[in-house]
Amino acid sequence: MAASRLSLRGGGARGKNAASSPAARLSRQADALASAGRHAEADAAYRAALEADPTLGGTRNNHGNTLRALGRIAEAAGAYRAALAHGLDAALVHYNLASALRQLGETGEAEAAYRRALVRQPDHAEAWNNQANLLRDADRLEEAATGYRRAVTLRPDWGDGHDNFGSALYLLHERGAVDAAARLARLWRRDHPGNPVARHIGAAIAGDGAEPRAPDAYVRQTFDLFAEEFDSKLAELGYRAPELLAARVAADGESSEGGLDVLDAGCGTGLCAAALRPLARRLTGVDLSGGMLERARARQLYDALEEAELVAFLSGRPSAFDLIVAADVLCYFGVLEEALAAAARALRPGGRLAFTVEALEAAGDAPHRVATHGRYAHRAGYVRATLATAGLEVAVFDRDTLRMESGAPVAGLVVLARRPALSPG
The missing domain is CATH 1.25.40.10 (Tetratricopeptide repeat domain)
Incomplete structure (x- = not known):
């Protein structure tokens, strides 16, 4: 400020x-x-x-x-x-x-x-927010969360304030103050029902029923705010999804170097672009966040960049792509059926879909679960079944570490699936 x-x-x-x-x-x-x-x-x-x-x-x-x-x-x-x-x-x-x-x-x-x-x-919202920043840095998380709550009460449309509030509640939950975090999260959702961050992260931290996917407005707002520091933060976390997917695609042996129509789905700042460019006759990126697309555009590796919701984008482009790559994108979808079906329709016969999701390994039979950071994790069996329903054949289905989170490795599923080729004659 x-x-x-x-x-x-x-x-x-x-x-x-x-x-x-x-x-x-x-x-x-x-x-x-x-x-x-x-x-x-x-x-x-x-x-x-x-x-x-x-x-x-x-x-x-x-x-x-x-x-x-x-x-x-x-x-x-x-x-x-x-x-x-x-x-x-x-x-x-x-x-x-x-x-x-x-x-x-x-x-x-x-x-x-x-x-x-x-x-x-x-009524000085910025003073409440900045005092809360100081308290957060001192690990006085409940006091910090209370300060952020005052800030967004005074400035209900302040994106940074809501993002700070959600981050404090996440840290409070991770430190073991689950009840305090849940109480404040429910108040946040009650007081700001129209705010996408309160709606999504509040539900995740409170343990209330999650929506089938993260709201578009939440994804857009989160990544617009995060765009400037996105690459450096992911580097600090040892983020590996782009390289893991690039390795699986290369090992598949059907790269047709330089001859593919490739979609970088949820391209963000373009971290996958360097690996995809040599494969592509035409490389397209799509993302909900205009802030992320600005940074992807600066790489000068894409033939086209589109600001759009992924499923709607795919649905409007039947049989348009030879390869679709989605690095840590489907973790913002709980229910995968619609997204995987849209991807299958957007592939040409023989085309491939490469993606990562976080692996749900906790006890229980839920096919997916939203975590307190707002991303969904998925069970392997559910992912396999949904791919089959979409008409996609599994070529690679590996487990690997996607990045670190709070000092611990995040287990993920690294998947390469194919739309069946047309039978001859």
Whole structure:
């Protein structure tokens, strides 16, 4: 959250000529330079204004914002403290100070500054959210979740706030506070029935009945928010699905290098593209998230990229592809029948479908189950039966590790299936 700028107040030039005083004019010039991103020049102008009138609290706050933009965080904290000392006892100054102190690792003082900001402005959603970030980092997860709940109550349409709330509930559940996480998740769903993250993740954490698949709006919102850091985060988790699928396709021995019409289904940022490009006469990617597609487009490996829901996209392209690859895409579907049937129809005779899903190995007979992170896991028997119903023949059906999650390997099913070729004559 960006620091907040304040108008000139809190001491200094007063009376009818205050607005035209040299200090006020210099301060306005500095504000204009800061707004234009010319922070080094703004720094000099703020210093000149404060030399003319050291008591300008608003100028000191705004100078602090510029110092933060220049990466001079300790000086910024000093500027905010000076604004408070010169009588500008405003919520936004306490909030700015708290944010700077958190950057400096002075978490105790930062928490106290957030509290002072919220006493003065209880409806400051960003302050609730950022204080909750601090509490989350200190592993005070129930307090953090409560803070995020306040933030999204104040700003119901704030995607980042809902994402943070869901992440805190997930961590709370993983740490063993299952009842507390479930209670807060049910309140979240009750208070925000139209929010896709609350609807899906709230149900998963509360243990309530899961929907047949993750809502499109949830998938789109989640990955739009995640797009910028997607590749780096998956690298940290040892994500292997693209390479596992590429190896199975290559080992199948029917690559027809450079001659296939290939679909990267749920292509995301394009992590599969490098392996698929040599096989493809035409490589198409489809994804629900426009944010992910922007990054896939930057790879310059696709002939076409489409923003669409996968089943609808496949249903409109009968017998269009020789190879469809879906790396960690069907984990957002619980019920697989519709998706696999649509994929089978979109393949040409002899065409292949390669995909991964997370393996459901827990006791019970449920064919699939949604986990607290919002992804579905599937039983091997259910996947095999659904492939058969869709008219697809299994060529490869392996178990392997897809990535790490909370320090533990995530077991997955790596599948290669084929639409039967037309019989001769």
